[in-house]
Amino acid sequence: MSIQEKATQIEEEFSQFEDWMDKYNYLIELGKDLPLIDEKHKTKQNLISGCQSRVWLHAVYEDDKIQFTADSDAVITKGIAALLVRVFSDESPDSIINADTEFIDKIGLKEHLSPTRSNGLMSMIKQMKLYALAFKTKA
Amino acid sequence: MASSLDVKNIRKDFPALHQEIYGKPLVYFDNAATTQKPRQVIERMIKYYEEENCNIHRGVHYLSQKATEAFENARRNIQQFINAKETHEIIFTKGTTDSVNLVKTSFGEEFLQAGDEVIVSVAEHHSNFVPWQVLSEKKNIPLRIIPVNDKGELIFEEFEKLLNEKTKLLAITHTSNTLGSIVDIKKFIDKAHEHDVVVLIDGAQAVMHKQLDVQELDCDFYCFSGHKMYAPMGGGILYGKEKLLEKMPPFQYGGEMVDQVTIKGTSFNELPFKFEAGTPNVEAILGLDEAIKYLQNIGFDNIAKYEKRLLDYATEKLLKIEGLRILGTSENKASLISFLIGDIHPYDAGTIIDKMGIAVRTGHHCAQPVLDHFEVPGTIRASMVFYNTFEEIDRLVEAIMQVKKMFE
Numbered sequence: 328m329s330i331q332e333k334a335t336q337i338e339e340e341f342s343q344f345e346d347w348m349d350k351y352n353y354l355i356e357l358g359k360d361l362p363l364i365d366e367k368h369k370t371k372q373n374l375i376s377g378c379q380s381r382v383w384l385h386a387v388y389e390d391d392k393i394q395f396t397a398d399s400d401a402v403i404t405k406g407i408a409a410l411l412v413r414v415f416s417d418e419s420p421d422s423i424i425n426a427d428t429e430f431i432d433k434i435g436l437k438e439h440l441s442p443t444r445s446n447g448l449m450s451m452i453k454q455m456k457l458y459a460l461a462f463k464t465k466a
Numbered sequence: 467m468a469s470s471l472d473v474k475n476i477r478k479d480f481p482a483l484h485q486e487i488y489g490k491p492l493v494y495f496d497n498a499a500t501t502q503k504p505r506q507v508i509e510r511m512i513k514y515y516e517e518e519n520c521n522i523h524r525g526v527h528y529l530s531q532k533a534t535e536a537f538e539n540a541r542r543n544i545q546q547f548i549n550a551k552e553t554h555e556i557i558f559t560k561g562t563t564d565s566v567n568l569v570k571t572s573f574g575e576e577f578l579q580a581g582d583e584v585i586v587s588v589a590e591h592h593s594n595f596v597p598w599q600v601l602s603e604k605k606n607i608p609l610r611i612i613p614v615n616d617k618g619e620l621i622f623e624e625f626e627k628l629l630n631e632k633t634k635l636l637a638i639t640h641t642s643n644t645l646g647s648i649v650d651i652k653k654f655i656d657k658a659h660e661h662d663v664v665v666l667i668d669g670a671q672a673v674m675h676k677q678l679d680v681q682e683l684d685c686d687f688y689c690f691s692g693h694k695m696y697a698p699m700g701g702g703i704l705y706g707k708e709k710l711l712e713k714m715p716p717f718q719y720g721g722e723m724v725d726q727v728t729i730k731g732t733s734f735n736e737l738p739f740k741f742e743a744g745t746p747n748v749e750a751i752l753g754l755d756e757a758i759k760y761l762q763n764i765g766f767d768n769i770a771k772y773e774k775r776l777l778d779y780a781t782e783k784l785l786k787i788e789g790l791r792i793l794g795t796s797e798n799k800a801s802l803i804s805f806l807i808g809d810i811h812p813y814d815a816g817t818i819i820d821k822m823g824i825a826v827r828t829g830h831h832c833a834q835p836v837l838d839h840f841e842v843p844g845t846i847r848a849s850m851v852f853y854n855t856f857e858e859i860d861r862l863v864e865a866i867m868q869v870k871k872m873f874e
Contacts, residue, residue, distance in 0.1 A: 348868075355872065402814045
């Protein structure tokens with residue numbers, strides 16, 4: 328499934344909720360499916376620090392595909408991280424570099440990517456793209 | 467619940483309080499970050515721009531004189547408001563951070579030498595912590611830190627132990643922005659003065675709650691912001707004793723603060739203008755003047771009594787919630803409550819509380835050292851003022867119950 332297809336699938340999943348509370352409950356559930364970062368990779372180097380919540384991100388590159396694992400100390404942040412990992416994992420560096428995150432906007436969670444939230448998610452996206460760029464250069 | 471404060475009518479003065487957030491009436495509990503502004507203050511700023519706007523202190527024309535007069539009148543009113551001895555002891559700044567930095571540069575860098583010591587507390591806002599830490603590193607001036615007890619109160623005995631003949635400056639908060647503890651600063655000031663230590667007080671969280679008297683306190687510097695006391699952003703005050711301000715060099719250089727400028731050299735203007743380089747934020751100062759009148763009209767005693775009732779009510783209600791823990795339990799507290807709900811992350815709680823139409827602050831409140839002391843990454847902070855209501859506190863309690871339902 329391409330990045331775009333995965334994003335569309337997420338939009339469809341979220342479109343069934345009219346109530347914000349149901350949407351957040353679903354997000355909390357999704358956080359539980361996040362491919363968790365191995366404790367040994369939960370290092371200071373892999374920490375994306377925000378003033379509100381913290382995100383850890385790790386990436387490996389195999390057969391032209393990048394696999395991300397992550398974690399966060401906040402449940403909602405973890406839920407959104409899970410969405411980002413689901414969309415960007417198992418993709419080639421090029422498709423990650425060129426992808427946008429408009430689906431977050433479309434499912435009504437844009438506010439979590441605002442810089443004032445300072446929850447590490449903005450930097451997480453940037454970091455995912457940096458990983459892609461680094462793997463591409465190395466390849 | 468009898469009170470000499472008419473909240474219903476007071477709320478009418480604050481346009482920003484009458485809006486819906488996510489379809490629910492806004493509850494504004496982020497007053498420690500900034501307060502909303504009464505119509506009187508907003509109208510004062512509009513009047514300035516519609517009828518008085520021009521650059522002050524430099525025109526002989528009618529408007530310039532009118533604006534200058536209003537501006538200097540504000541200085542006199544603020545002098546009386548905090549009971550400073552002299553009008554020129556009131557320096558207009560951008561806010562508390564600017565005031566502290568002025569003292570750090572014009573006093574700290576000028577008069578403190580390597581080996582001197584500065585004392586701060588662990589409960590400082592970053593704005594009264596980082597400037598001293600930077601000075602400490604730059605000039606090799608050890609920074610001594612007063613700890614807090616489990617209630618979040620500065621420990622006076624520990625402060626006494628830190629004092630010695632090398633101590634030159636004590637810079638502490640009047641009221642902690644994170645814990646709410648009101649510091650008995652008079653006791654600290656008197657003790658410091660016994661050792662000839664200069665004292666700076668960060669009053670950003672204090673001036674809006676209680677009548678201030680800088681002569682009675684006898685502090686050497688007192689800093690506060692307009693925007694946390696119902697006035698516009700971008701205007702604040704540094705109060706300093708004349709004898710100290712006189713000997714301090716200017717903070718910034720430019721127009722307004724000079725006496726004579728030739729290509730060979732420049733002599734500087736007298737107090738307070740020496741510290742007010744450039745065009746000031748006139749409307750913010752006029753707005754502050756108006757805000758003070760507004761507060762005096764309600765009466766600080768009425769404000770203090772009502773806010774204490776809000777604090778007591780909120781504390782009682784919150785403590786009934788299972789797993790809720792309050793940080794900062796001093797008996798002498800401003801009307802703000804920092805809390806955690808079980809193991810729920812403040813970001814998660816804050817997101818849901820926001821969705822319920824309630825503005826609270828989450829995170830480290832720009833006071834990381836004190837949160838490190840309590841070993842928490844952040845808290846949720848509800849800060850209440852005289853325009854808040856008991857019903858709003860009930861709504862916060864409901865929102866917290868919702869948070870618990872979703873995350874526990």
